[in-house]
Amino acid sequence: MASLPNGAAAAGGPSGAPVVDKEVDFANYFCTYAYLYHQKEMLCDRVRMDAYHSAVFRNAHHFRDKVVLDVGTGSGILAIWSAQAGARKVYAVEATNMAEHARELARANGVTDIVEVIQGTVEDIELPEKVDVIISEWMGYFLLRESMFDSVICARDRWLKPDGVMYPSHARMWLAPIRTGLGDKKMEDLDVAMDDWGQFVEETQVYYGVNMNVLSKAYRAEHEKFYLKSSIWNNLHPNQVIGQAAVIKEMDCLTATVDEIREIRAQVMLPISLDGARLAALAGWFDVHFRGSKQNPANEEVFLLTPSLKVSKGDSVNVSFSMVRSKENHRLMDMEFTYELHEFSGKQHPAITTKMYLE
Structure with a gap:
């Protein structure tokens, strides 16, 4: 799986509880996928690429003369493969400015008569027809991180024909x-971080006359979450x-x-x-x-x-x-x-x- 952006910023709501800034969340999530270097990381994943390539071309009868929707097309490679497998029409939906690169790639590979790149989200775009196939590489860390499958479900419910197929079709x-020795290594890293904090507290007291030790418990809790409680x-x-x-x-x-x-x-x-x-x-x-x-x-x-x-x-x-x-x-x-x-x-x-x- 690819590296992912940081989480959305949170602000205090009327009751003091944190609320999600959805605009910031949207920006943080999608900005990463707008860069070619990030797309290259995913395209260099041979397990991922070989699986999708085999799935499309070994099952070309699902694509031949069919209408395909590619959700989150990115560079457009799944859309291009769908066209090469014989699709009549491919709608390649991409929320970021990567859509323009996808158009360029479609032109360079001679499939612009089949692949139509649409910049927008599947929740907002409109298609002129129902589709036979939805294809998407939506999986995040441990399958569900990123929640992109929500968008795939939305696309399915809006656009997939009753006898349509999903690529992939099942997940576990x-x-x-x-x-593993990772736990011991992370404990060592935590000890180093706390030793560094202790030195910081001591130096701040000596040089600036401020006792920072009251924050030591919070600092440790913060670092325990990072080192020991994050996957x-x-x-x-x-x-x-x-x-x-x-x-x-x-x-x-x-x-x-x-x-x-x-x-x-x-x-x-x-x-x-x-x-x-x-x-x-x-x-x-x-x-x-x-x-x-x-x-x-x-x-x-x-x-x-x-x-x-x-x-x-x-x-x-x-x-x-x-x-x-x-x-x-x-x-x-x-x-x-x-x-x-x-x-x-x-x-x-x-x-x-x-x-x-x-x-």
Whole structure:
């Protein structure tokens, strides 16, 4: 997945509660995708590109002589592939000024008679006809970060024919218990940050006569959130997985609703398969499916468990999971894990709850 912009600014409402500045949120989110360097990052993702390319051209009968809507076309490559696969018409919708680059690319590839680039959001644009196919690369970190699927659902409900198809058509979210040294590294980083703060407090007292120590607790809480309670983008090696993975959410893109993805909650059992390992984190990833194609495995998200647990083969970990849109910025997600170790011997450990922020 691509790197993403910071969250929207929040301001105090009449009751003092934070409210989302939607204009700032819109600007922060879309500005990143208006740059070619960011589009290049996504286009260099071979797993992503190969999956979509295979899905389109191995299922050309879904595109031949059909009308296609590409939601969030970006550089326009999915629209171009759709045209090359035989589409009669492709509406390529893009909210940012990247739309002009998409038009240039369509011209350079000889498909302007088929691909029509429309600058705007799918919530606001109008099309002259219903479409047979909606294609979009909408997936964010751990599938749902960015909330772009909301726009795909809107496009589907407005423009897709009753017998139309979605690319991708299905998606799943996974969790697995893993071992990793990332937690120790992040604790070290936190200790370094607090040592630096301590030196700052001391120097401010000496040189400026102001005692800053009253802010130490808040400073530590701020850095604990950053180092220990924010998910980590990390490549996962199979030998790090110490137990059975579980699906925590399955979605049919033809029928999924915004309400269905506003909050994700699940309870799963994760049997441990390795003796003497330490459960240090939960790995989260997703896969998506295209009609008639193999599943597209995607990247993983790592959620540190503090404290980590020593686990053995035959043990099980009960995990309760929730993911709710942030009140401050609806494109971000607040998560909570409650994990409980059940040893093979029958001993049951107290449940531990940790909050995570999908940044």
